Amino acid sequence: MAPNDTARTTDEAGEGGVVRRKAARYAVPVAVAGVAAATIGLVPALAASGDPDLPDITAQELIAKIAASDTEQLSGTVKISTDLGLPSLGGLAGGAAGGDGGSASPDARLMELASGTHTLRVAADGPDRQRLSILGDGAEYSVIHNGDDVWAYDSESNEVFHGRDAGAGADREQRAPKELPTTPKDLADEVLEAAGDTTSVTVDGTARIAGRDAYQLLVKPRQSGSTVDSVRIAVDAENGVPLKFTLLPSSGGKAVVDAGFTKVDFSRPAASTFDFTPPKGAKITEADELNSREKGAPKPAGGLEGLEGFGPAGLVGGDGRGVNVIGEGWTAIAEITTPGGKGSTAPKPGDAPPEARQFLDALGDRVKGDFGAGTVFKTRLVNALMTDDGKVYVGAVTQDALVEAANAAK
Template sequence: MPRNEPTQGTEGWDGERSPGRRKAVRYAVPVAVAGVAAATIGLVPAFAGSGSPDLPKISAQDLIAKVAKSDVQQLSGTVRVTTDLGLPSLPGAGGGAGGFGGGQGAGKGEDGASAAPQNKLMELASGAHTLRVAADGPEKQRVSIVDKAAEYSLVHNGNELWAYDSGSNTALHSTAPAAGRHGKQHRTAEGLPEGLKNATPQDLAKQALKAAGDTTSVTVDGTAKVAGRDAYQLLIKPKQAASTVGSIRVAVDADNGVPLKFTLTPKSGGAAAIDVGYTNVDFAKPAASTFSFTPPKGAKVVEGDKARAKEQREHGKGIRSHKAVKDVKKDMGGLNVLGKGWTSIATIKGDGSGLPAGKDQGAGKDQGAGGDAGKFLDSIGEKVNGSFGSGRVFSTRLVNALVTDHGTVYVGAVDKQALIDAANAAK
């Protein structure tokens, strides 16, 4: 049987999407891939087996089609997660349980913050983590984050949602929303928060593959063993020089088309910035007991639905009206996307108030909190100038952001010069 070689590829393959869909995908996906990585999760190489299996040759187009057609809904396994985004350590990072039925109230200590999914997402933004995952169709999923001292689990079973933190022995309970209710959800139709659901190779790979177009090179680059299974390696590379993404490598199960490993390497080199992969995986139907959850004896149980109802009573409508959303967008000057593909830049027009002055503008401790804030910004951001004026660039290994002194923000998975050029052009 002939060994697969990295000669089969498609340059600019875009499937059979409509022109409108292609345009939307090209604008949104590169930002989405890098943005999800920077804001939430990222993942270190899965433990791949030794040797490269001999597999029949396959073109990149056929391999992508294999992934798209894959309809595996039952599996269980362990996922190794590590992130190296080069994010600065910021004090006071955290979040509420909002999307998990608790609203802002659930983010408070007395209302189950330790079990709030958003708080756990912050932990996944750096370091190494182990996840245990299981799924049995759209109505049953379980994700557990295992560390040395404790375990955190999200369980979706029918209309029941549970989040449990063993460290604090706290459980957060909520009712799963009906799929598609009101058109939008903080959670996916399957019930799990978007961020944690996207902490699997399948979901990350689907986002990356949507970027295939005239801005992208897609090839098959050999084979690999991942979690004991034979896999093809799909190599995705941006063609646009200003992108900070070097390459994305997706190991695809040769039998069923399920992505087993996802690795994103920045153009600057070094260790993978995002790498998620199964260390073991089983595509048999998980036991029904996997999705059963009863709070341990003595656990504090917080009812997220009640917390949300209380918040709505205290703060009025729980969901902003369309008018309120429009007012916010108006105040922000609106969100706009410049460019296309991997060099798309999201921009939010500022209100002119600008950033606090730093040491380069004469601010010091004797000028109060503004001067201190300016010094802090100077310590983590690089001062830049252009025809747009001046501002600071805040950088990670993947995503860079330019905040002008007038408060306008330019952000994308692009290099510093691309941000400055965008700001100059928008002047």
């Protein structure tokens, strides 16, 4: 077994570390929350037959091994379990899928992976060919990327969604929705690319995952106040591919996200794996037609006055409207200001009728501070404070951290 490499972390590497590449330090909780809320976690159903005895390796060397991995062909089965402490989103996603995009729309169907346990079948042959299938009882939902085309098919409803590859030369309106991370490597990349000085990364033993020898990379926040206890990534000892991803909350209990292969094969999948022809009689929705209908839809009553600056530019603060990031690393908090700035006349939580206010209070905990009063809404990973004056503070942090941020911003 490889020794516990707690004495050497990526922070101490002489060359700046692969971990920091393309990383904004405040993005760590955003990446983790995005992965957990919008995607997956794999059940710990990966039977171990004893930890393998592997050559010693440092954390920096293991991260470099992940970054240098050139494996582009694989197929296998992934089991996914996500527990944010929320009710199942299956019905909600299904309802959303019944809209203009049909039940095959990836935007809605992939959201089902945000809760519960799922079995996926995955295949990849380079950057231009991938297939992901969610297996159900007597039905299957598949997303197939083959060259410039992205197809999604729901066998239960016999509906098809067709779009263009987001990397192809098509106009944005004709592109298919960006797919969510669905493998341990996707999840590992989200965390490692956002790690920085606020993060400790060490090697913590070995494991046997899906019949493969693997090193265990342990990622832990150095800061207090985060809802994340640790992230454990099992890395294939031979080719550097992440095989399992587990995110544990600081509150204890089962994993929030636990993602891993139960079967994996690194040979090239058959070319026919990525072929798709719409079945006879299937209802087909084209992404460009759907976007054209959405562009022609009427605007909400009252127009969009006051929303200027609330888009991506608002994510860095800017003119005080939109989203401002407070702090960095695992305890970064997004401060969301009501569109329109301080002079906005948008409804505030305190303006709600007593019955509605009572309902909201039942969903969260009332808190008070120098900022005034508000309600904290909790999951096992992401918490949000909605103040009575219309501001929202959200992050993968504790309730106390949210209240402290709101007090400091007052």
